[in-house]
Amino acid sequence: MLYSPLRGTGVNxxxxxxxxxxxxxxxxxxxxxxxxxxxxxxxxxxxxxxHAEHRRAWEQLNGINQRLxxxxxxxxxxxxxxxxxxxxxxxxxxxxxxxxxxxxxxxAIDRYIPVRYVFADNVTPTGEQRTLMLPDHTRIVLGxxxxxxxxxxxEERRVILLAGEAFIETGHDTTSRxxxxxxxxxxxxxxxxxxxxxxxxxxxxxxxxxxxxxxQPRFGLAEAVIPQGEQVLMMADRLDxxxxxxxxxxxxxxxxxxxxxxPLGDVVAALSRERTGLITVDPAIAKLRVTGTxxxxxxxxxxxxxxxxxxxxxxxxxxxxxxxxxx
Amino acid sequence: MATxxxxxxxxxxxxxxxxxxxxxxxLRRQTGCIxxxxxxxxxxxxxxxxxxxxxxxREPRAFLTQIAxxxxxxxxxxxxxxxxxxxxxxxLGDEHYPSAEELAMxxxxxxxxxxxxxxxxxxxxxxxxxxxxxxxxxxxxAQRLGVSVPRVRQYIAQGLQQCYIALYGEPV
Numbered sequence: 411m412l413y414s415p416l417r418g419t420g421v422n423x424x425x426x427x428x429x430x431x432x433x434x435x436x437x438x439x440x441x442x443x444x445x446x447x448x449x450x451x452x453x454x455x456x457x458x459x460x461h462a463e464h465r466r467a468w469e470q471l472n473g474i475n476q477r478l479x480x481x482x483x484x485x486x487x488x489x490x491x492x493x494x495x496x497x498x499x500x501x502x503x504x505x506x507x508x509x510x511x512x513x514x515x516x517x518a519i520d521r522y523i524p525v526r527y528v529f530a531d532n533v534t535p536t537g538e539q540r541t542l543m544l545p546d547h548t549r550i551v552l553g554x555x556x557x558x559x560x561x562x563x564x565e566e567r568r569v570i571l572l573a574g575e576a577f578i579e580t581g582h583d584t585t586s587r588x589x590x591x592x593x594x595x596x597x598x599x600x601x602x603x604x605x606x607x608x609x610x611x612x613x614x615x616x617x618x619x620x621x622x623x624x625x626q627p628r629f630g631l632a633e634a635v636i637p638q639g640e641q642v643l644m645m646a647d648r649l650d651x652x653x654x655x656x657x658x659x660x661x662x663x664x665x666x667x668x669x670x671x672x673p674l675g676d677v678v679a680a681l682s683r684e685r686t687g688l689i690t691v692d693p694a695i696a697k698l699r700v701t702g703t704x705x706x707x708x709x710x711x712x713x714x715x716x717x718x719x720x721x722x723x724x725x726x727x728x729x730x731x732x733x734x735x736x737x
Numbered sequence: 738m739a740t741x742x743x744x745x746x747x748x749x750x751x752x753x754x755x756x757x758x759x760x761x762x763x764l765r766r767q768t769g770c771i772x773x774x775x776x777x778x779x780x781x782x783x784x785x786x787x788x789x790x791x792x793x794x795r796e797p798r799a800f801l802t803q804i805a806x807x808x809x810x811x812x813x814x815x816x817x818x819x820x821x822x823x824x825x826x827x828x829l830g831d832e833h834y835p836s837a838e839e840l841a842m843x844x845x846x847x848x849x850x851x852x853x854x855x856x857x858x859x860x861x862x863x864x865x866x867x868x869x870x871x872x873x874x875x876x877x878x879a880q881r882l883g884v885s886v887p888r889v890r891q892y893i894a895q896g897l898q899q900c901y902i903a904l905y906g907e908p909v
Contacts, residue, residue, distance in 0.1 A: 428908040435897045439890050474900045480846040481866050488825035489818050491859045690842055733839055
């Protein structure tokens with residue numbers, strides 16, 4: 411959500427060994443096949459736990475997806491799928507006049523799309539959220555592009571957040587089984603509570619709205635209790651520093667985007683994550699500070715509202731492409 | 738080629754003075770456009786400036802045209818991407834025609850992704866994008882492309898490897 415919209419750029423770019431890369435690619439393809447059993451998933455977790463280089467390869471591969479976004483636009487896809495023409499043969503032919511503008515726009519290609527979790531129980535597409543009621547009356551709101559598995563047994567109530575974000579309000583269990591949210595980075599144990607969990611490239615962001623949640627990184631030795639009103643990033647090996655939870659942290663649950671003095675470029679990036687297609691922002695206005703409350707799932711409406719009190723205009727070119735420009 | 742020497746500004750100046758106009762002429766014959774030829778000459782020398790050192794050259798003109806050819810190929814690839822994009826826009830019934838500036842932005846993003854997808858065949862590209870962006874299953878992709886499922890997996894692995902190398906470099 412918006413309090414850290416341009417996150418996830420902290421991927422270590424140093425290449426891994428060929429062997430590790432091959433293994434990581436093999437894992438990604440296997441996960442995509444949708445046949446990964448719980449055993450295989452634990453094998454993957456073991457593999458990730460074995461070595462920092464394994465985790466680096468994994469993060470790096472996950473970073474690739476956000477670069478592909480321009481190809482969501484059908485015309486762009488078509489252009490990219492044309493067989494590459496032989497440049498050598500074309501030498502000497504005259505080309506179309508091409509204006510090479512020196513200034514590059516900020517293209518909002520900032521969505522992390524996970525490997526498709528076809529085996530997940532609950533998956534939401536871009537721009538949609540879904541409310542789940544679990545047997546113990548726990549209410550979960552899954553954000554856009556999220557995937558969640560529910561695994562309740564006699565011992566515990568466990569949900570696995572595979573991608574995206576979830577708002578969780580736990581119900582009262584008659585047999586007092588613990589309620590656990592498992593993520594790639596670790597596990598969160600609810601202590602009778604309301605909280606948000608969001609998967610980011612570096613870990614899981616936990617925001618506690620009521621009571622408390624006990625967080626244990628996958629390679630951590632002990633649980634740490636995160637109290638109400640606090641937010642923390644849980645990485646596989648440690649917890650980041652606690653921060654005050656932003657007042658509007660759960661605004662997305664109500665379909666709202668609350669913006670307080672943020673750069674326009676960040677706001678557009680947040681809206682863009684909820685919408686398929688491309689939104690470009692003229693660099694001249696990307697740093698413009700804006701404030702307001704906007705509908706999260708209607709970028710067109712939100713931008714129109716923004717244009718009322720900021721010097722911007724929005725050009726809708728196609729269903730796939732909005733251009734935000736100075737007025 | 739002999740061992741490289743540390744490049745000095747005077748050296749580059751000499752190269753520019755002695756062969757700059759010749760290069761413009763060569764580029765003009767290739768592109769048929771004086772404006773483009775001058776832009777590409779500029780780009781060629783900018784690229785030389787960025788090099789940590791300039792090799793000692795027996796054939797400075799061959800050296801310059803080698804660099805300029807690389808730039809020309811990029812240039813044509815961009816032009817071809819852009820043309821395909823515009824054609825696709827009209828085929829798909831999008832009535833809006835982007836301005837030169839917008840088109841340049843889109844073309845830039847397309848060229849960047851094209852670089853990322855590198856030498857992948859168009860089937861491998863399609864398989865990779867279907868899987869990553871559209872979330873199609875491997876059998877669905879196989880059916881669309883008329884290839885076997887193991888081949889689809891090969892394509893996706895190739896796509897991941899190609900993008901990885903373009904972004905982070907060759908694995909060590």
